[in-house]
Amino acid sequence: MGRLSFRSVTFMFMVTFLVWSSLNVEFCNARRGKHWRQHGTTSSVSLYKKKGKNHGSNNHHKSGGKPKPKYASPPPISPPTKGYDNVPSTNLFDVTNFGAVGDGKTDDTKAFQAAWAAACKVEDSTMIVPSKYVFLVGPISFSGPYCQHNIVFQLDGTIIAPTDAKSWGSGIMQWLEFTKLVGITVKGSGVIDGRGSVWWQDTPYDDPLDDELKLIIPLNKTLLRHPLTPINSSLSGKMPSIKPTALRFYGSFNVTVTGITIQNSQQCHLKFDNCIGVLVNNFTVSSPGDSPNTDGIHLQNSKDALIRSSNIACGDDCVSIQTGCTNVYVHNINCGPGHGISIGSLGKDNTKACVSNITVKDIIMKNTMNGVRIKTWQGGSGSVQGVFFSNIQMNEVQLPIVIDQFYCDKSKCKNQTAAVALSDINYAGIKGTYTVKPVHLACSDSMPCQDVTMMNIQLKPIQERYHMYDPFCWQTFGELYTPTQPPIECLQVGKPTSNKIQADHDQC
Numbered sequence: 001m002g003r004l005s006f007r008s009v010t011f012m013f014m015v016t017f018l019v020w021s022s023l024n025v026e027f028c029n030a031r032r033g034k035h036w037r038q039h040g041t042t043s044s045v046s047l048y049k050k051k052g053k054n055h056g057s058n059n060h061h062k063s064g065g066k067p068k069p070k071y072a073s074p075p076p077i078s079p080p081t082k083g084y085d086n087v088p089s090t091n092l093f094d095v096t097n098f099g100a101v102g103d104g105k106t107d108d109t110k111a112f113q114a115a116w117a118a119a120c121k122v123e124d125s126t127m128i129v130p131s132k133y134v135f136l137v138g139p140i141s142f143s144g145p146y147c148q149h150n151i152v153f154q155l156d157g158t159i160i161a162p163t164d165a166k167s168w169g170s171g172i173m174q175w176l177e178f179t180k181l182v183g184i185t186v187k188g189s190g191v192i193d194g195r196g197s198v199w200w201q202d203t204p205y206d207d208p209l210d211d212e213l214k215l216i217i218p219l220n221k222t223l224l225r226h227p228l229t230p231i232n233s234s235l236s237g238k239m240p241s242i243k244p245t246a247l248r249f250y251g252s253f254n255v256t257v258t259g260i261t262i263q264n265s266q267q268c269h270l271k272f273d274n275c276i277g278v279l280v281n282n283f284t285v286s287s288p289g290d291s292p293n294t295d296g297i298h299l300q301n302s303k304d305a306l307i308r309s310s311n312i313a314c315g316d317d318c319v320s321i322q323t324g325c326t327n328v329y330v331h332n333i334n335c336g337p338g339h340g341i342s343i344g345s346l347g348k349d350n351t352k353a354c355v356s357n358i359t360v361k362d363i364i365m366k367n368t369m370n371g372v373r374i375k376t377w378q379g380g381s382g383s384v385q386g387v388f389f390s391n392i393q394m395n396e397v398q399l400p401i402v403i404d405q406f407y408c409d410k411s412k413c414k415n416q417t418a419a420v421a422l423s424d425i426n427y428a429g430i431k432g433t434y435t436v437k438p439v440h441l442a443c444s445d446s447m448p449c450q451d452v453t454m455m456n457i458q459l460k461p462i463q464e465r466y467h468m469y470d471p472f473c474w475q476t477f478g479e480l481y482t483p484t485q486p487p488i489e490c491l492q493v494g495k496p497t498s499n500k501i502q503a504d505h506d507q508c
């Protein structure tokens with residue numbers, strides 16, 4: 001008798017707790033609803049539906065052709081209540097305990113939302129995306145103005161993006177987003193796969209071209225082809241014209257990305273925007289060299305960033321450092337294919353750009369278009385100050401050293417006198433082979449480049465399929481500390497005579 005009533009009390013407690021938990025999760029979802037509202041397809045009922053299904057049977061793990069044998073005998077599945085029961089006592093939140101199926105077909109977006117909502121409330125919590133599963137997840141924002149600090153997103157499984165146009169609404173800037181967090185770590189051996197080929201095929205003819213393509217002239221004109229000629233595909237024209245970045249961090253402190261791979265992004269792979277304290281370590285980007293606009297890592301308005309020990313193969317810049325970046329250290333990176341490591345483009349549409357204290361060191365470039373490059377638009381203002389490129393191995397790089405202050409993504413841009421001022425730009429230990437032009441330094445007439453220094457430059461030509469050129473400099477002033485190979489006689493020693501004083505508004 002007493003036993004029975006104890007049981008029913010326990011049962012009632014469990015029911016009450018479950019209902020409370022569900023309400024609570026829903027409340028968090030609702031509060032964050034605006035982040036997901038833009039994409040039309042995630043159904044609002046699926047969280048409850050899925051939970052119901054899970055209670056009824058666990059057969060969802062058997063359905064669907066699983067590529068790996070591991071799927072055939074699924075790991076023991078804990079009842080879906082486990083995650084909820086554990087909320088007070090644990091800080092681990094496994095997406096499979098929140099209804100994620102991980103069969104690569106079921107939309108697991110809602111489950112990820114629910115797991116995040118729970119992890120968000122606990123300091124030092126870990127949201128787990130377990131290995132051996134493939135989670136189909138639509139656009140999602142792991143948003144944190146109300147989240148506790150130091151959350152870990154443990155990614156050991158695979159996350160794939162939807163490839164149907166419907167999932168992306170009329171276009172969205174990022175697929176997986178973490179915003180307004182303090183201490184966020186994404187780590188593990190997992191993979192984020194944007195399955196971007198459906199987007200690349202859709203690249204319109206008027207998508208921005210890399211300006212430096214103009215410098216690369218094939219010997220045999222019959223091989224000349226529009227570099228971004230879209231591949232004819234039955235899918236063509238179906239995806240929105242705005243292509244998402246695969247993984248973006250916005251407005252956060254102490255962001256770490258380590259161990260993971262991002263591949264085949266729709267556009268940029270990994271982006272940091274308005275972040276302070278960024279660490280990228282042991283990170284891999286893998287996309288084809290001809291995938292359009294697929295930057296590896298993009299830094300913008302961010303400071304105190306360390307990007308190290310990573311392999312980046314993509315179709316655009318390996319690392320791109322944009323306006324507002326300071327104290328950035330990039331080292332031990334293998335880059336290629338891709339367009340190399342770039343600062344800029346800066347100053348587009350007469351904007352002001354400020355970049356300072358950038359070190360790029362111990363890099364291996366292989367078959368990249370550019371090596372290390374600074375690119376600015378005519379008409380901009382602001383400055384780039386204190387850039388150190390050192391110990392960079394170039395292997396069959398088309399244009400190893402580039403400064404382009406006439407950047408233009410159309411066939412022609414208007415000439416303007418204003419420019420982003422470049423000074424204290426240092427090259428040391430740039431060695432290896434090139435296939436087009438070893439050095440191309442095109443600085444602004446009104447704002448010549450100052451204090452450009454070079455030391456231990458050894459670049460040997462390899463004739464591939466392009467016209468080859470001697471070093472080129474225009475309005476470039478500074479110093480050669482050692483003889484260079486080939487000789488760079490076009491660099492003007494000293495300071496420009498017409499040393500234009502920057503206007504006040506140009507000061508950063």
Ligand SMILES: *[C@@H]1O[C@H](CO)[C@@H](O)[C@H](O)[C@H]1NC(C)=O
Nearest residue numbers: 188189190258259260261282
């Ligand atoms: C790099 O990450 C992988 C997982 O992707 C891990 O297995 C490996 O141990 C890591 N290496 C280092 C040096 O941390």
Ligand SMILES: *[C@@H]1O[C@H](CO)[C@@H](O)[C@H](O)[C@H]1NC(C)=O
Nearest residue numbers: 218219220221222223224465
């Ligand atoms: C240019 O390439 C085409 C196609 O590969 C070839 O038929 C032609 O002989 C080449 N011309 C020269 C001058 O090498």
Ligand SMILES: *[C@@H]1O[C@H](CO)[C@@H](O)[C@H](O)[C@H]1NC(C)=O
Nearest residue numbers: 230231232233234235236237
């Ligand atoms: C593209 O391919 C489709 C078949 O996949 C064909 O019907 C269409 O004519 C092709 N378009 C062009 C411009 O070649």
Ligand SMILES: *[C@@H]1O[C@H](CO)[C@@H](O)[C@H](O)[C@H]1NC(C)=O
Nearest residue numbers: 149182183253254255276277
């Ligand atoms: C970021 O990490 C550093 C070093 O661990 C710490 O001193 C700093 O307080 C952290 N910043 C924030 C905003 O938590």
Ligand SMILES: *[C@@H]1O[C@H](CO)[C@@H](O)[C@H](O)[C@H]1NC(C)=O
Nearest residue numbers: 305326327328329357358359
């Ligand atoms: C420049 O950046 C490095 C990190 O790359 C940092 O250690 C150093 O303190 C910065 N220098 C200045 C003057 O801020």
Ligand SMILES: *[C@@H]1O[C@H](CO)[C@@H](O)[C@H](O)[C@H]1NC(C)=O
Nearest residue numbers: 378406412413414415416445
């Ligand atoms: C811009 O200036 C360059 C170099 O002085 C000149 O060759 C070019 O024709 C000018 N372009 C326009 C559009 O005026």
